[in-house]
Amino acid sequence: MTQFQARTVAFIGLGLISGSLARALRGSNWRGKLIAWGPREASLKRGRALGVVDDYSLALDEVIEQADVIVVGAPPAATASILREIIGKLALATHQPIITDLASIKGYVVDSVSHDYPHFVPGHPIAGSEHSGVEHSDPGLFTGREVILTPLPHTAAAAVAQIEAMWALTGAYIRAMEVQQHDALLAASSHMPHVVAYALTRALERDASDPMIHGGGALRDMTRIAGSDPRMWTDIAVTNRQALLAAIDQFEAEMTMLRELVDLKDEQALEDYFSICRAHRRDHDGILNPIAETAPEENHEV
């Protein structure tokens, strides 16, 4: 383990998430060098000035050569293309660093890599912030949060163990699952809810009476994520298309059922339905509010 923590980690793309990982490693007893590559020098310079990384280069090959561990941090489509490039270079090389990534979609990323590189461990930390950019990186971002790893059949157990050990230093807990299971879970827990928020916001936007000007806390929360980055969410929707469509269909089946119960004025069935929802939400309050910074359930009708 001592040897492991003396290794050089290369961050390919330096932003909020990768910067937070760098800071968390620095805050642990990691003694190895932390270096970065990225398409924009400004972020890299800022990262070095802030002490997030020790050094950077604009030459990808140079950074890869020095790296014992490579962490790719970029949106799904960019992650896929950079991984394809890096693993293409390393597949036949003698220097074979361990590689992981941070992308929120695993199937698309994994399918883009054309070599069965045994030291690639696909990963996804379920953490974020309302900000972006390395200047907002936070060494405590992963404390108590989940990191999902999706090792492939050809992935070496030793590589998985080392990526697990690296994440353990950040205070995250690690869960392993299959690629497809990850993508279906995230479609349901994050991607479909974003589509729902967008559809709701657009329905209000098309309404000439502008219902949003009468909105209260309910609408504030139900539309907040419709302010998310359009380009990133287009990328996610397209790269996780199949799982997203399946999650949308599950949601739509519920909407159809609820509409029917309202139409029939079936008060007992509505109350039972709403009660099941309340119980399920309350059972997960602790997970959804890990820092208990948000208000408790609302019982009013605004």
Place this chain on the structure above:
Amino acid sequence: MTQFQARTVAFIGLGLISGSLARALRGSNWRGKLIAWGPREASLKRGRALGVVDDYSLALDEVIEQADVIVVGAPPAATASILREIIGKLALATHQPIITDLASIKGYVVDSVSHDYPHFVPGHPIAGSEHSGVEHSDPGLFTGREVILTPLPHTAAAAVAQIEAMWALTGAYIRAMEVQQHDALLAASSHMPHVVAYALTRALERDASDPMIHGGGALRDMTRIAGSDPRMWTDIAVTNRQALLAAIDQFEAEMTMLRELVDLKDEQALEDYFSICRAHRRDHDGILNPIAETAPEENHEV
């Protein structure tokens, strides 16, 4: 106006909203008596002990006789039945106090009243809190919030003016509109979003992989209101059925369109759609976050 503020106000049902109105009046230069009636003596006793009202009675007739202004505060169905009873008593009486209510649905309430009582001014303050009960009442609850009044063709202008003057003392701003317009607006801005949150929560509840345990900030917000009171929301869904069904259909048209764009991988159309949503949400940030207590937009993908 001096005479107006010396009048006795009777609160029929004493909870968070009516108690907050009482406290706001008390905090202004209202000099008249504030009294209450309710089905449960415990709330009334608590209200008197806290100084929210001066006195209470369990005899409805006694309270009505003393009142110059009557404020009915109860869920929609209960509001409708108590208004029907009170206005039935007063329609032919010589003592005819001004009456208003606080229910979030106006059509159902107005239709339940069988007399064209000219001193009844249907109302709805768009304010609330995550708590309920008179002990959580707050004199500042209405500051900067909207109060919608929906006077009827037979409503006396003088009655409307006095209810407007009463609400103005709380720091709220008053908007008048027609009953149907109110119910359509609230269906879109509050009732349909609740149905969406319930359907989303139920879809996750039925998923054996329990996606909610992997939820982040997006899911926290998109399911929070599914913790709302099942009985109250059954009441709302049934009493505002027609407007709610119309709002659901508008939302569903958007879901169908978005699903199609995802299915077709139409990146340009998706990005345009999401961009319109972001702009619309940002245009309303100030209204949805009047106290700026919540986080700004998220650009990450948790």
